Amino acid sequence: MKHLLTKNLTATEAANIKNQCKTFHYNQNDIILQANEHREGVFLVLSGMAEVYLPFQKSQDEVLEIIKPNELIGLSNLHHFLITNFPQTQQPDPTTPIYPDQLPGQPVQHNQTLVQVRAIDDTEALFIPYTVLKERWSEPALRDYLLDQVSSRLHDVYHSLAEQINMSTTMGRTADPTILRVRDIMQPTTTTIQAKRTDSIQSVAEKLSQNNTKTAAIILNNNQIKGIVTMHDFVNRVITSGKSTQEQVHTIITENPITIPRTAYYYEALTTMLLNGIKHLPVTTENNQLAGLVTLTDLLQAKQPTAMLQNTETLKTVTKEELPQIKQQLYAMITTMLQQQVPILTTLEVMNTLYDQLIKRCIDLSIIEMPTAPPAKFCFYLMGSGARKEQFLLTDQDHFLVYEGEGDTHDYPDGHSDQIATRYFEELSQKIVTNLELAGYQKCKGDMMASNPIWRGTLQKWESRLHEWTLNATNDRLLLAQNFFSYRHIAGDDTLHQQFQQTILDSLDRAKIFLYRLSQLERENPIPTLEQPIRSMFRRNKKQLDLKKEVLFPYHHSLQILALMHGITYGTPIEKIDQLHEKKILSENFQKDLKASISTILNYYVRNRYNQHQNGEDLTSSLSLTTLSTREKEELMLSIRLIKELQNHMLSYY
Template identity: 35%
Template sequence: MKCGSMTAPNNQHHTLAAAHVRHHPLFKGVDDAAFEQLYSRCQLLSFETHEIILHSKTERESLLLILNGTVEVFVQGAAVGKEEVLEILQTGDLIGLSSIADFLGEPVHIQTQHNVGVRSIEPTQCLDIPFDVLEQCWEDEEIRNYMLRQLAVRLKDVYASLAEQVYLAQRWGESEPFVRRVHDLMSSPVICAQSSDTIQHVARKMIDNNVSSVVVLEETRLAGIITESDLVRQMGTEIGNTQTQPSARSWMTPNPVTVNSDDYYYEALALFLTENIKHLPVIKDGQVVGMLTLSDLMRKKNRGLFDSIQTIEKADIAHLGRIKEAIYSVFANLLRDDLPVTHILEVLTTLYDRLVQHCLQLASETLKQKGLGGPPVPYCWLHMGSSGRAEQFMLTDQDHFLVYASVDHLDENDRHQAANYFSHLAETVVDYLQRAGFAKCKGNMMATNPDWRGPLSYWQQTLRQWALRATNNTLMQAHNFLAFRMVQGDQHLYEQFLQLIKEELKPSSIFLYRMAVLEKEHSVPTLDHPLRSLLRLGKKEIDLKKEALFPFHHALQILALHHGLYEGTPLDKMEHLVGKKVFTPSFKEELLYAYTGVMKIRMEHAWHQFNQKQPVSSRLPVSQLNYREKEDLRRALKTIRSLQQQMFIHFGM
């Protein structure tokens, strides 16, 4: 039994569908009279989004030709609600090819109660072609050849998919769960003390329970934490002190950093790195439920990350080159564990930011040794491009700029010294980043270039010049610049910088319009159907960066700027546009799926290229994509085209 609404054979839909399929290979060899007779025995079916077209136990008595729309073929898993999508079919594809054996009268070799189901994933229209119609056409050699090609292509795709699933099953079948939560890793019950307890009492609790930290409570509320290092440090300062019974309150670290019990292990790892701590109280519903230590995390995960973290923490100028290998080790493990793209990027962004901050600290110390002193005025070090969007996963070239506070209040000599200091700071940081693995930007979009370094007044002038002289080159520079993110610097200065951007861009609607016009020249491509690719008629190569990610980011950025958001990651911008009712929540989810899908493909292929010692490139031959990647990419490109069209509509294009 097929679902969907049947259309009467003599209405307008029937006429349009008949014209559409008249020259399809299944009917191409028959004359008009025979076609009318055959077509009258077919049925036109329409399906809404997510409607079942064929149930898994439906007996197949016909083929379905997709006239327009997209469907997915799925198999029901053993667990309730668990499904696996086997393939995606689109306009021109046939549903039910596996039933050709029944049509040909072949005996069943394997008795099974399982079959595949078919569901529409967008409004879809199909032509139901009964087997008796197919039988009448079967004598035509061209039709038999067409069906043979369809079956051969489908069989190849099925084998490729099966091989991939077997490989993954063998690779991961004995592995621990890929995504582990903090509550799976923490120690519980947590050892606690009251803030009024004596330090001797706290120390005794540590010894008796063989732990290196104790959570300090005030009644049931978390107040602080005392670790072994706290005890050693405080004992040194208390020597000679007349107080013999200090309380836990006087020795504890108040308001400690905590982690939620449902957070992922790598989110806890990020906290250990960024906060430079080794103990994390675990919170659930406002209460302390456990303790997580860095050593526990490394021991239980057992991915060799501890050495990587130590390398990042201890690298001096001579050993900055080791950091790249350490971060790549983390990336490889996250990718191997098949974690969500957004979480992989979050961890890597944390590590890369820490690397940059480390280089800034080393550079500051170097300048002091050279007699240049410290920063004469507050400054901000900002990244742009992929790092600014918090989506850098492998070291590429450097994209950054430097903003410092006004120097107008200084005399001419001091202004010169300030400019000299930030010039040397930029040169030193760029040198250290290069040693760590970041290549210099080929377009010289770095803080070492005076065009990308200056006080607030300079950046105000730059934005005004871009708005007045909006050439293609300045528009592309502006796109890169406006994907900014502060990595380190003075927060008050950053807020002034952000306010400056708002004031300059808010009245410049023509500037955003010109940015949108430029995107008209870079429309999102259509990835051809696998059949066309296999027959060497389709797109040979795709540049994931230029043809998918850039159109996505640029359209999203223009819309976000147009609706008052001047900073943030792609996820922040999507949430903002949902709040402004520019996007529906469902379209935001489609966008997120498209973005993470393209990023996952790019990550995996870039990592493969790196391991094969090939140049890492975003350009990929379509033949290197597996079937699932092709389908994910095709759907992603379609969604990104919709985003681009929404942006054009907003500007009346």
């Protein structure tokens, strides 16, 4: 647009126009336009990018739009000189524009706006006063450019509004309990049992009894929440142990309990209880004072979904005969969460917690089927999407097993212990695979399962295997290692797990060539660059994007290599991002942006793949770009760009 301002002008006229405009430089996160700020012009982005957002003080800002180079900031206020009410007796000259401030007795209206604009990286923008636009309005090319920008944004606004109305109509008024806040459900402080740390056990029990409640009492000290005591605690910590009821209540409380703010959503309370195995949550105000209490019963009585909690209880006691029915119950759970727009990372955390419990139950059932108890300590690990906590539909089995051998301990009574353990864990692994298959996990086509001797062995055997992978890093072994290093401990002995982690760390001390070879594989598979103008790119060139192959795999591998380089061998991708930040490898801003970006990518991936499942289609990871709105395409482009920066950061070490 810059040249459009001076098109068909003499040198003197062009210089006059340029003098009225000014170029500004903004650093990342600098505010370009404040909300409710009087605006006298528009900004043309020359380089970098900006985002339009609704600022919220106590929750995450809502980003509405991404503004890229050669696009305008401030279009929402153009109406203040574009809209004109012509007098009925006057026919306007089509070659001479008339503006509100040219009409006698009609003051200019400066409308305020709720949105703000900030730079999302180093940005240069040209400020163009409305006076310049007014002066150059007779230039057809400039006028067409402005109207094209406005009409494009208007299209996106209507499209987004239509999607929201359609969603609310489809789901109905009461279908979405996630819009409920904890404050709408909780028991307020007026009905919440409160006590001091120094109160006697008996006095607190009497308060609960007098109020005919089986919930809990909140223990306060100077209005700060110090603990919680439940009826379960009275039974297990007082009656069962014969403790005196005259002792102070702080001796039986749960110190520093998990709390939740009263502004949190229904689903946040629900998932907090599920993920932490609790049934009572003290609710806090903005100043961390006690606001009330929310219980599992409160949530169950409020609205659906309750399937999440029902599934949790079912999974603990499911029989082998009932395993085939569990899959549909779990799929109903993810359907509910996706329909209710629960954030994708929360959805995946909940679903993988349930899947973990299903897998643990399959392992327990397999051990029960064995003729004897395990002859040695063992650990069972997941790999792949389950290990990364990104599983939403049941995938192929992907796991391995580590157990103690004679070389790892001296507790065995005879010299045949290794053979006994080998036979035992071979049979146990087969039973685990069978039970997981009953539950809906198909056998791995590549045979990456504990039933395969390659993915099972003693601690010493695994040490030798890792040494072989790192010393002789062929392409086949590199692919095995990529799958392996997403491992997550799911069941078994914690001490052996710690020993296994140390074994991996020791192996990496000699693995510089191995890490270099892994990095070169990623250099050959760069994340696609989507930096050209978004509309032309999606309209003319790339029509589909394979999210798994082109984005998620390079992301996982790049993060994996970067983590291994800095001694981080364990954790989900989100946990590894946090660990890299703690080690100051990733800045705070990049850590935050990267997590937001992967959340965006996973949201598209999960919803696209789940819709295919619901429609009975073949499951693919290809996303059709032509079905996305402009805002969605811009959001996707920005997210991919952030993930590509991670890949480039990793490659910069080599």
